[in-house]
Amino acid sequence: MFTAVVFDMDGVIFDTEKLYRRFYMQEGLSRGVPEDVMTRACEAVAGGTKFDNKPRFEAIVGRNIEYLSFRDRVMENFEDYVTTYGVELKDGVVETLDYLKSKNIKIALATSTMESRARKYLKTDNMDTYFDKLIFGDMVEHSKPDPDIYLKACKALDEEPENAIAVEDSINGIVSAGRAGMYPVMVVDLIPPNDTIREYAKQIYYNMRELMKLI
Numbered sequence: 188m189f190t191a192v193v194f195d196m197d198g199v200i201f202d203t204e205k206l207y208r209r210f211y212m213q214e215g216l217s218r219g220v221p222e223d224v225m226t227r228a229c230e231a232v233a234g235g236t237k238f239d240n241k242p243r244f245e246a247i248v249g250r251n252i253e254y255l256s257f258r259d260r261v262m263e264n265f266e267d268y269v270t271t272y273g274v275e276l277k278d279g280v281v282e283t284l285d286y287l288k289s290k291n292i293k294i295a296l297a298t299s300t301m302e303s304r305a306r307k308y309l310k311t312d313n314m315d316t317y318f319d320k321l322i323f324g325d326m327v328e329h330s331k332p333d334p335d336i337y338l339k340a341c342k343a344l345d346e347e348p349e350n351a352i353a354v355e356d357s358i359n360g361i362v363s364a365g366r367a368g369m370y371p372v373m374v375v376d377l378i379p380p381n382d383t384i385r386e387y388a389k390q391i392y393y394n395m396r397e398l399m400k401l402i
Contacts, residue, residue: 189370189402191351192287193340194318195234196298198356198376199395201308202275204233208377210264214257220248230378234357236299236330274308277376279395284317286399297340297353299324299331320344331359334367341367352401361387372398 198204208229215225228247232240237258244254287294295318298305302323309315320343327335341348353364356376364371365387373380373388380391392398 189292189350189352191293191295191341191344191346192354192398192402193295193297193337193344193351193364193369194354195356195360196296196300196305196308198233198277199354199374200277200280200296200314201311202277203269203308204356204377206265206268207233207261210261210268213264214261215248218250218252218257220250220252224248230358233378234299234331234355234359234363236301236324239330269308274311276312276314277374277395281312283395283398287402288317290402292402293319293344293346295320295322295340295344297322297336299336301325331357331363332366334363337364337367337369341369352398354395354398358383370401372401374398 194200197207211229212222212225216222224247228244231243231247235243237255241254245252284294300323302325305323306315315321320340322336322340322343324330327339329335337353338348341351348368351369353369353371355361355364355371355373357378358381361371361373361384371388372390372392373384374392374395380388384391
């Protein structure tokens with residue numbers, strides 16, 4: 188039934204969303220933003236590019252906090268951490284990708300992360316070698332939740348969206364895949380399933396290995 192799988196990166200391939208969340212929360216609390224407000228802001232920006240996230244973040248946080256300068260500080264702390272400790276793979280990722288390869292399933296990456304940063308992370312354990320196509324945030328005009336990045340990934344794979352699974356962990360990502368006409372699967376990371384996710388996601392899993400049930 189399915190001939191392709193397209194993966195998000197942060198929180199799906201790499202266990203990096205917890206790091207973004209840590210440093211977002213740290214910076215927000217240092218500026219007096221309540222924890223519950225920062226949690227909502229983190230969920231709103233997950234999966235998007237910095238330019239699309241600017242109005243989302245500022246609408247929730249307010250307090251005259253300018254998002255791009257806020258994010259710059261977050262990313263400084265994030266990059267310092269990654270430079271020292273590297274990035275970790277999510278549980279079950281290698282096993283699942285090996286399985287897809289054994290079934291001759293086409294595999295792509297569709298991440299809102301900019302190409303220069305994403306390629307650096309993808310060198311971890313030679314993860315870039317698993318993907319037939321790589322689509323980055325600076326390759327499309329509109330980021331998730333718009334469908335552009337997933338439509339571009341399907342076109343690059345020469346596959347119709349209805350024949351492709353999209354694997355996501357964020358609200359923006361699940362909506363993006365659904366709007367692209369794909370089969371969205373949520374593998375839960377930090378963001379719990381909400382009504383929007385349940386509307387768009389065809390499956391909700393708690394471990395990547397469960398994806399193998401569909402192939």
